[in-house]
Amino acid sequence: xxxxxxxxxxxxxxxxxxxxxxxxxxxxxxxxxxxxxxxxxxxxxxxxxxxxxxxxxxxxxxxxxxxxxxxxxxxxxxxxxxxxxxxxxxxxxxxxxxxxxxxxxxxxxxxxxxxxxxxxxxxxxxxxxxxxxxxxxxxxxxxxxxxxxxxxxxxxxxxxxxxxxxxxxxxxxxxxxxxxxxxxxxxxxxxxxxxxxxxxxxxxxxxxxxxxxxxxxxxxxxxxxxxxxxxxxxxxxxxxxxxxxxxxxxxxxxxxxxxxxxxxxxxxxxxxxxxxxxxxxxxxxxxxxxxxxxxxxxxxxxxxxxxxxxxxxxxxxxxxxxxxxxxxxxxxxxxxxxxxxxxxxxx
Amino acid sequence: xxxxxxxxxxxxxxxxxxxxxxxxxxxxxxxxxxxxxxxxxxxxxxxxxxxxxxxxxxxxxxxxxxxxxxxxxxxxxxxxxxxxxxxxxxxxxxxxxxxxxxxxxxxxxxxxxxxxxxxxxxxxxxxxxxxxxxxxxxxxxxxxxxxxxxxxxxxxxxxxxxxxxxxxxxxxxxxxxxxxxxxxxxxxxxxxxxxxxxxxxxxxxxxxxxxxxxxxxxxxxxxxxxxxxxxxxxxxxxxxxxxxxxxxxxxxxxxxxxxxxxxxxxxxxxxxxxxxxxxxxxxxxxxxxxxxxxxxxxxxxxxxxxxxxxxxxxxxxxxxxxxxxxxxxxxxxxxxxxxxxxxxxxx
Numbered sequence: 136x137x138x139x140x141x142x143x144x145x146x147x148x149x150x151x152x153x154x155x156x157x158x159x160x161x162x163x164x165x166x167x168x169x170x171x172x173x174x175x176x177x178x179x180x181x182x183x184x185x186x187x188x189x190x191x192x193x194x195x196x197x198x199x200x201x202x203x204x205x206x207x208x209x210x211x212x213x214x215x216x217x218x219x220x221x222x223x224x225x226x227x228x229x230x231x232x233x234x235x236x237x238x239x240x241x242x243x244x245x246x247x248x249x250x251x252x253x254x255x256x257x258x259x260x261x262x263x264x265x266x267x268x269x270x271x272x273x274x275x276x277x278x279x280x281x282x283x284x285x286x287x288x289x290x291x292x293x294x295x296x297x298x299x300x301x302x303x304x305x306x307x308x309x310x311x312x313x314x315x316x317x318x319x320x321x322x323x324x325x326x327x328x329x330x331x332x333x334x335x336x337x338x339x340x341x342x343x344x345x346x347x348x349x350x351x352x353x354x355x356x357x358x359x360x361x362x363x364x365x366x367x368x369x370x371x372x373x374x375x376x377x378x379x380x381x382x383x384x385x386x387x388x389x390x391x392x393x394x395x396x397x398x399x400x401x402x403x404x405x406x407x408x409x410x411x412x413x414x415x416x417x418x419x420x421x422x423x424x425x426x427x428x429x430x431x432x433x434x435x436x437x438x439x440x441x442x443x444x445x446x447x448x449x450x451x452x453x454x455x456x457x458x459x460x461x462x463x464x465x466x467x468x469x470x471x472x473x474x475x476x477x478x479x480x481x482x
Numbered sequence: 483x484x485x486x487x488x489x490x491x492x493x494x495x496x497x498x499x500x501x502x503x504x505x506x507x508x509x510x511x512x513x514x515x516x517x518x519x520x521x522x523x524x525x526x527x528x529x530x531x532x533x534x535x536x537x538x539x540x541x542x543x544x545x546x547x548x549x550x551x552x553x554x555x556x557x558x559x560x561x562x563x564x565x566x567x568x569x570x571x572x573x574x575x576x577x578x579x580x581x582x583x584x585x586x587x588x589x590x591x592x593x594x595x596x597x598x599x600x601x602x603x604x605x606x607x608x609x610x611x612x613x614x615x616x617x618x619x620x621x622x623x624x625x626x627x628x629x630x631x632x633x634x635x636x637x638x639x640x641x642x643x644x645x646x647x648x649x650x651x652x653x654x655x656x657x658x659x660x661x662x663x664x665x666x667x668x669x670x671x672x673x674x675x676x677x678x679x680x681x682x683x684x685x686x687x688x689x690x691x692x693x694x695x696x697x698x699x700x701x702x703x704x705x706x707x708x709x710x711x712x713x714x715x716x717x718x719x720x721x722x723x724x725x726x727x728x729x730x731x732x733x734x735x736x737x738x739x740x741x742x743x744x745x746x747x748x749x750x751x752x753x754x755x756x757x758x759x760x761x762x763x764x765x766x767x768x769x770x771x772x773x774x775x776x777x778x779x780x781x782x783x784x785x786x787x788x789x790x791x792x793x794x795x796x797x798x799x800x801x802x803x804x805x806x807x808x809x810x811x812x813x814x815x816x817x818x819x820x821x822x823x824x825x826x827x828x829x
Contacts, residue, residue, distance in 0.1 A: 156629065194621065228629035232590075243579075243622040245592050274541065275590040280631060282503065288539035 139457040141225065141402075143368035143410060144419025146394055150366045151458055157218075157227045158359060159193055159448060161186035161244075161349035162234040164252035167294035172325055174318045175293035175446070176206040181205075182293035187240040189215040189230040189291040189447050193222075196473075197480070199241040204477060206262035207317065212434050213367035214449035214475060217425075218289060224461045228259070228285075232275070232359065234268055235260070235351030246458045247271040247358075252292075252350035254465050255301050255333035259303050265346045265354060269385075269392035272358025278365035287396070287455060288359060289370040289448020290378075292352040295466055299377035301330045306380050308415050313408040314373040314401035341384060355379035360393060367393050368421070370451020373409055374380040374383035379418040394458065396421045396451030400444035424451035486804040490757060492785040493741055495696025497713045498805055504565075505706060506540055507796060508533035508591075509581040509698035511599035511606065511692045514641035519672055521554040521639035521665045522793070528552075529640035534587040536562040536638040536794050537578040540569075544827070546588040551824060554664065558789045559781050559821060561796035564772075565636060566814040568799035570644040571808045574713075579622070579706065581615055582607070594618040594705075599697040601684075602648050603682035608641060612693045612701060616732075627711035633704060634743070636795020637725075639699040643734075646724035648695040650675045652684055653711040653727050655762050660755040666788035668753035671682025688731060696728070698755030699739050704728035707740060715768070717798020719748040719791065720756055740782075742800030743768045748789035770800035773810050778818050787820035 140148070167182035178183030178414065185205040188198040192215045198204055205213040222229065231240060235249035241371050249268040252259045279286060293300075296314040303310035311330065312323050333348045345354060356378040360367045369375035375395045381392045395418055401409050402422050413420050427438045456466060487495070488560035514520050523529030532552040535545040539562045545551055569576065578587060582596035596615040599606045626633060626812040639645075643661040650657035659670050659678065676786045692701060702718055703725040707714045716722035722742045730737045748756050749769050762766045774785045785791065803813060 139678050194625065226628050229625060239595075240594070241624075243594055245590050247590055248586075248588070271590040278541065278576060278590075281500070281573050316716040467809070 139463060140373045140454055141422040143413065146419050148419060148458055151285055151368060151455065153284040155282045155287050155455065156226055156279060157222055157229045157448065157452065158232055158286055158288045159190055159291065160234050160288060160352050160355040161190050161236050161291045161301060162233045162252060162355065163237045164292060164298050165254045165296050166329065167298050169329065171322050172296040172297060175205065176323045177206055177208055185293050186291040187238040188235050189213055190240040190244065191242055193219055193229055193447065194231060194242045194281045207442065210434060213436045214443055214446040214472055216473055217453040217454060219445045219450035220466060220473055222458040224456050225471060229343045232355055234355030246274060247355055249351040249355065249439050252298065254383060255298060256329060258347055259349060260351065262342060262346050265342050268351055268354040269358040272355050273362035276359040276362025282332040284365040285367045285368065286363055286365065287370050287448060287451050288356050288453060290352045290356055290374060290446050292350055294349060295374045297326045297329055298350040298353065298399055299328060300347065301333045301375040301411065302353055302377040303380055305328060305344045305348045306336055308380060308383060308412065310412060313399050314413050315404045315407035315409060315444060317443050317446065323406060345381065353378050353381060357385065361386055361389055368396045368451045368454065369393060370396045370448035371446065372397050373407055373412060376412045376416055376418065380416045383416060390418055393421045394421055396423065396454045398422065398445045398450035400438060401422050401450065402426060404441065405445065421454050423457060425453055427467060429464065430467050432474055435470060435474060485553055486771050486810060487801055488771060489550050489770040490760065491636060493766050493768060500601060500631040500801065502574055502634050503626060503630045504569055504576045504795065504799065505633055505635045506537055506638065507579045507581050507635060507728040508537050508583050508638045509702065510584045510647050511639060511641050511697040512601045513644050513676065515595065516676065518669050519644060520641040522552065524553055524555055525628060530584045532640050533583050533638040533766060534562055535586040537587040537591065538589055539769055540566055540576060540794065540811055541578060541589045547585055554789065557781060561790055561793040563817055563820055564796035565794045565799040567813060567820055568803040570816060572806060579702055581702030587734065589595055592622060594702055596698040596702065597714050599645065602645055602695045605694055606696060607693045607698065608692050609689060612689050615698055615706040619702050620709035623706040623709025631712040632709050632714045632715065632719050633712065634795060634798050635703050636798060637699045637703055637721060637773040638695055638794050642697060642699060642721045644673045644676055645695065645697040646700065646721040647673060648680045649700055649724040650727055650759065651677060651681055652691045652695045655759065657759060659799045661753045662748050662754035662756060662791060664790050665794065666801065671673060673723060692728065700725050700728060703806050704732070706732055708736055714744045715798045715801065717743045717795035719744050720754055720759060723759045723763055723765065727763045730763060737765055741766045741768055743801045745769065745792045745797035746771050747788060748797070749786060751788065751791065768801050770797045770804060772800055774814060775813065779821055782817060782821060807827060
C-alpha cells in the first residue's frame with residue numbers, strides 16, 4: 136500500500152482524527168492585478184472574483200459571482216474542486232470567513248471587518264484594519280474552541296504567494312525566490328521585483344510591518360489560529376508558512392499546536408522551497424501524496440504537470456480524508472464526478 | 483424541589499441535552515424609532531444600538547458600540563445578562579448572525595446579506611433582501627447541521643413584538659393585541675394602530691407579505707430553522723411564535739422539530755397571550771420558571787415586576803442550563819456576579 140501522507144516533523148496523526156471545522160479565509164490583494172503575477176483567474180481583473188467564487192463553490196457546489204468555477208487562463212479548474220470532493224467524505228461544518236475581499240460571496244459568511252489588501256509597494260492595509268482583523272479573528276478562533284478540537288484552515292487569495300514572500304522577508308526570513316506559484320512557470324523575477332520594492336522603507340513596528348506588506352488573508356488565518364485552543368491544520372502551501380511566521384511572532388508557544396497540511400506538488404516544486412521555509416519558521420508539515428494521473432480529465436491531470444498545485448485548503452482537506460481511510464482512487468473518482476457535473480452544467 | 487421547566491405540548495427534553503450551538507440573530511426595524519413603542523433602549527434612537535451591543539456583550543462580556551450594556555429608560559439591564567450567565571455553565575459555540583442591522587457589532591459575525599427593516603406602515607424590506615435572508619439563512623442552518631443536533635436561536639430587535647403582531651396577522655392569525663412587551667405597561671393602543679395601518683393594502687404573495695410587514699430577524703430566525711436538520715429551540719417570546727408561523731408557511735412539517743423556549747414572565751403577561759398564539763400556530767412551548775426575587779439588585783428584581791421579560795435568548799438559555807442541572811439559585815448568583823462586574827466597570 137502506498138503511504139498517502141508524508142510527515143515532516145514529529146506529528147501525532149491521531150490529533151487530526153477528531154471532529155473538525157473547515158474554515159475558508161478569503162480576501163484579495165491588488166497585487167493580483169499585476170499582469171503575469173498569478174494564474175488564479177482567467178484574467179487579472181477576474182482574480183478579484185476568485186475568492187468569492189471559491190467560497191460559493193465550497194458551500195453551494197456552484198458559483199454565483201461568476202458563471203462557472205474559477206479557472207486559470209488555460210482553463211485549469213480551481214483546487215476548490217479537490218477540497219469539496221475531499222470534504223464530501225467527512226461532512227464537517229464549513230465556514231467562510233471574509234478577511235477583506237473586493238467581491239463578497241453570495242452565501243452566509245463571517246466578517247472580520249477587515250479590508251481588501253492594496254498594493255504592497257505602497258501600503259497594503261490600514262493599521263486600524265490590521266488590528267480589527269487580528270482582534271476579530273482571535274475572538275472567532277476562541278469561540279470555535281467551544282465546539283471543536285481541530286480546525287482546518289484554508290485560504291483563497293490570488294497572488295497570495297507574493298504577499299507571503301514579502302511578509303516572510305519582512306519578518307527576517309530568507310524567503311526571496313522561495314515561495315511557490317499556481318503556475319508551472321513561477322514568475323519569480325516579477326515577484327522578486329515587486330517584493331523588493333515593497334520591502335523598501337519597511338516600518339519597524341510589527342503590526343505596521345504587516346500593514347505595509349501582508350494581506351488580509353494571512354492576518355485572518357494567523358489570528359483565528361492564535362485564538363483557537365486546539366490543534367490547527369493550516370491547509371495550504373508557502374502562504375501558510377507566512378501565516379505560521381505571523382503566529383510565531385504574536386505567540387511563540389502557539390507554533391506547537393500548528394501543522395501545515397499541503398500537497399506533494401508544492402513540496403516537489405523546484406522553483407520554491409516549501410520545506411526549507413517551514414524549517415526556518417519551525418513549523419511542521421504534512422503532505423498529501425495526491426496522484427491525479429488516474430483522472431479522466433486533462434484539466435485535473437494538469438495538476439501533475441505543476442498547474443495550480445494547492446489552494447482553498449485542498450492539500451489539508453485531502454489529508455483529513457486520507458487519515459479517515461479514503462483512498463486516492465476514491466478521491467480522484469469524486470473529483471472527476473464533480474468536474475463532470477460542472478462541465479455538463481456549462482454545456 | 484421546584485420544577486424549573488414547564489412543558490406545553492408533548493416534548494422530549496432529552497432532545498435538548500445534546501450539544502448545541504447558540505445563535506443570536508440581530509437586526510433593526512425603524513418601528514423602534516416611534517416614541518413609546520419599545521423600552522429596549524434608553525431612547526428611541528439608542529434602540530438601533532441595542533442589537534449590536536447585545537451581541538457584543540454575549541461574545542465579549544462587554545459592549546463596544548455603546549459605553550455600557552443596553553438598558554431601558556429606567557435603567558433595567560438587557561436580558562443578554564441572563565443569557566450570558568446561563569450559557570457560562572455550558573460553554574456552547576455562540577454565533578452572531580446579522581440579518582439586517584443599522585449598527586454593526588464590533589465582533590466577528592455571520593452576515594445574511596439582508597437589510598435593516600424600514601417602517602412597516604410603508605414597506606419594511608425589498609423583496610430581493612427577503613429572498614437573500616431566506617436563502618442565506620437556510621444555507622447556514624443546513625451547514626450547521628454538519629456539527630450540531632440542536633440549535634438554540636435567540637433574537638435582538640427592539641420593537642420586534644410589533645412586527646411580530648403584524649406578521650402573525652398578515653398570515654391570518656388572530657394576533658391583534660396578543661403580543662407581549664418589554665414594558666410592564668404594554669403600549670397596546672399604539673402597537674395596534676401601527677399594525678392596522680401596516681396591514682392596509684397587504685400583498686397576496688407570501689414573500690411580498692413578509693417584505694411588507696415583517697422584519698429581518700423574523701426571517702433570519704425562520705430560515706436558519708428551516709435549513710437546520712435537527713431540533714431547534716426558538717429562544718424568545720411572542721416574536722418566536724411569528725417566526726414559527728413563517729416556518730410553518732414555508733415548510734409545514736418542519737414545525738414538529740421546533741419548540742419555543744421562553745420565560746415565565748412572558749407566559750404570565752396578562753397583556754398578551756403567548757400560549758394562545760402558540761396553540762393557533764401549533765408550536766410547542768417550554769417555559770423556564772426563573773425567579774429573580776432572590777437577586778441582590780433592584781435592576782434584576784425588576785424582571786419580577788414585568789420589566790424586560792425576555793430577549794437575546796434568555797428564556798431558552800436558562801432552559802438549557804436547567805436541563806443540565808443548574809439551579810435557579812446558581813443562575814441568579816451568576817447573573818448578580820455579571821451585573822456587579824458591569825456596575826463596577828462603569829463606576
